Amino acid sequence: MMPAPATAGASRPFGLRPELGRWGFVGLGLAINLCLGAVYAFSVFKKPLIDLWGISATASGLPFMVFLAMFAVGMAFTGPSIVRYGPRRVSLVGGALVGLGWLLSGFAPNIALLTLCYGGIAGGGVGILYGCPIATSTAWFPDRRGLAVGLTVLGFGISPLVTAPIIASLIAAQGVLPAFAILGVVFLVLLAALALPLRFPPLGWAPAGWVPTPKQRARAGIELDRGQIVRTVQFYALWGGFTLGSVAGLMAVSFSKDFGVEVAGASAGLATLAVSLFSVFNGAGRPAFGWLIDRTSPRFAAATSFSLILLAAAGLYLGGEGNLPVYLVAFSVLWLNLGGWVAMAPASTAALFGPKHYPRNFALVFSGYGVGAIGGTLLSGAIRDTTGSYLPVFLPVMGLAAVGIATSVLGLKPVRTG
8 A cells, every 4th residue: 555645735745845855855865864873873882881880891892783673673563554554653653762872872781781772672663763754755756766865864874973072072071871861852752743744746746747767667666565676676685685795894894993093003093083974984885875866776776885895805814903094994895895784785676676665675675784784794703803903894895795695686677576
């Protein structure tokens, strides 16, 4: 079923002509993701938590890992609800859980309860809310779906640039646990306010004067539901590509600073500054690869991404030791492509399988992110512990990227029906 027709006035979002007002939904989505992406700044909490409770570095990372896992689980079960209840109601529920999870984290007496509150409740809330602004942008932009989705999720990628300094200041002024509680109250209020305007366009709505391209016209008759997409090669190629892209990207996120200091020879200050640079590329990759899908195809965009990942991993493995320029360039590319896959996965889901069942279908595709998050974190940690260096991590990354290129070229062809 398609979303129910919107109420009167939905064709004039924000009181403007639809062609202008619909960009307001992109702005709302960007702002929502700016709040949700605070998870990428969790590393700021780790040292204060270690000092507070005397726990290990591994234990201090448990809330982050559980958060990412619950993020994916929440997405997997929320897609049908977005279609049934609309993005506003689902967003309000998700936003309430996000704020509550952060708030309760401020009263956690140990790492186990912090993991439950932050990782379980807040992570699940992000999973519920995350797909709502993406589904909204997808519905309002049949003409520039990739770009609109990329800009919507831009906020998640650049969030650490905004949230990390705020978190650090709160910890310095109030302490680590009060920082969680304060941000919980802020997120409760902000996410509720940002969710209220979200809505789908009326059934059959299209931008005035929009003339679909030949590729868009060819895709227009493709409308597959969740039961149908799992019987296509394209679904497994897309799910596998998203998983592999997430493994490579999230491994880079997890040890970017450590690699700079231990392998590339950067000072701690420079490596910290470099991570801020990398987050800019993470944000930029989202609209960039979304635009690329609009201009080309999911197959071309995915193959391009994996080719860049392969080159970056090879550069680091062969020439990253003691080489700051290689470190800066290669990790920028890896972060760029992690952001790219966060935009490519939803845009490709709509492009390959149609927009009608998009929320349900993307919820299933997004499970690849959760697998990639857990797999990438465990794999990189195991290799580092076994070999004593981060350099060998990029051998499997190169192999996965090569598999990704082949999977993209062979599996992401347009779906043919009939």
